Amino acid sequence: MPDTTDITAPYASELPDGVELRRLVIPQSLDAADAADFVAMVRARNEIYREINGNDDESNTPAEILPRYQDEIYERNLLWIVLREGEVVGRAILTLPREDGSRVAFLNVELVRSAWGRGIGTAAAELLEKTARDEGRTVLQAWAVHDEDATAERLGAPTGFGTIALDHTARFLRAHGYSLEQIERKSALPLTDASYARVDELIAEARRASEGYRIVQWTVPTPADVIDAYAWMKSRMVTDAPAAGIEFDEEVWDAARVADHERPYLESERTLHVTAARHIASGELVAFNELVIGADRTEPTHQEDTLVLAEHRGHRLGMLVKCAALHDWRTFAPQSPRVITYNAEENRPMLDINEAIGFVPVAYNGAWKKTVR
DSSP, X not given: OOOOOOOOOOOSSOOOTTEEEEEOOOOSSTTSTTOHHHHHHXXXXXXXXXXXXXXXXXXXXXXXXXXXXXXXXXXXXXXEEEEETTEEEEEEEEEEEOSTTOOEEEEXXXXXXXXXXXXXXXXXXXXXXXXXXXXXXXXXXXXEEEOOOTTSOEEEOTTSSOEEEOOHHHHHHHHTTOEEEEEEEEEXXXXXXXXXXXXXXXXXXXXHHTTTEEEEEEESSOOTTTHHHHXXXXXXXXXXXXXXXXXXXXOOOOHHHHHHHHHHHHHTTOEEEEEEEEETTTOOEEEEEEEEEOSSTTSOEEEEEEEEOGGGTTSSHHHHHHHHHHHHHHHHSTTOOEEEEEEETTOHHHHHXXXXXXXXXXXXXXXXXXXXX
């Protein structure tokens, strides 16, 4: 069950009059008497992402989000809502992985733009940082979307791949002691007849280069005959994907963890469709791609994890699983207008695949880190 301990860690900065940071209790259901704050939080979240993106591509309903915060087996989420004159205008989230000996905490402060520049973000960040330190976490990390202002000073990642504008968010994070570690590209693919025609061309080419492999597909819950292999691939996401200076705890996945991971999708009626590649000679699953869509099939599709195990790279398997998934999507979610995906800027092999398919950059995120005693 979600943790409901009352954490009221103090923060040094004064909040403006009429502003409150209130600990959010995760309700048992949306019909519960204490669900109003959660619903208001989701409403504010959607408005914040609407301001960032200029669209509703990342909007979710309370029913879609609630199961994610109710499931705290592998990470603990502490949330606060930001109220201004009684209206929720933002949120502060601290995510604490539960891996043994973890030093890591992930922080997120999100405010509607009318609440910027008033000291609210600073107070929320101080609250999250103190709580993280009290929990024994010394590696504080955050992801942030950055404005693409061509006239602004640029800030490059230490990886040597990509730059972001030195915008309000970047200045805020630098002022609070965070350093930019990695830049992540958000890309979109319009799902048109031309896009599907291109996918058909590329999947034929990929099949010729990967004759020793075949496609396996399923929609969660994951079938018993592939769940152990899928669990092994999921465990490799934190070790095989480019992470630059961002720290992740090594994760142990098994069939039970896969089932726990999939439960929020099933409870919120979101569809998670997996396309994998099986190595025929060994019988092992060695690559996979995930596509997700909500109960409303007219919404954008989100591409989540994609991975080719290191020992099987060089056979166009990334192209194979991505294109096979999209080929299936034409009949699976024909009204979805586009696919959204995220990749590290230094992950050129995966970006090359995306660009060949027709994905185009639409935004850039910064991965930031601060180490404390």
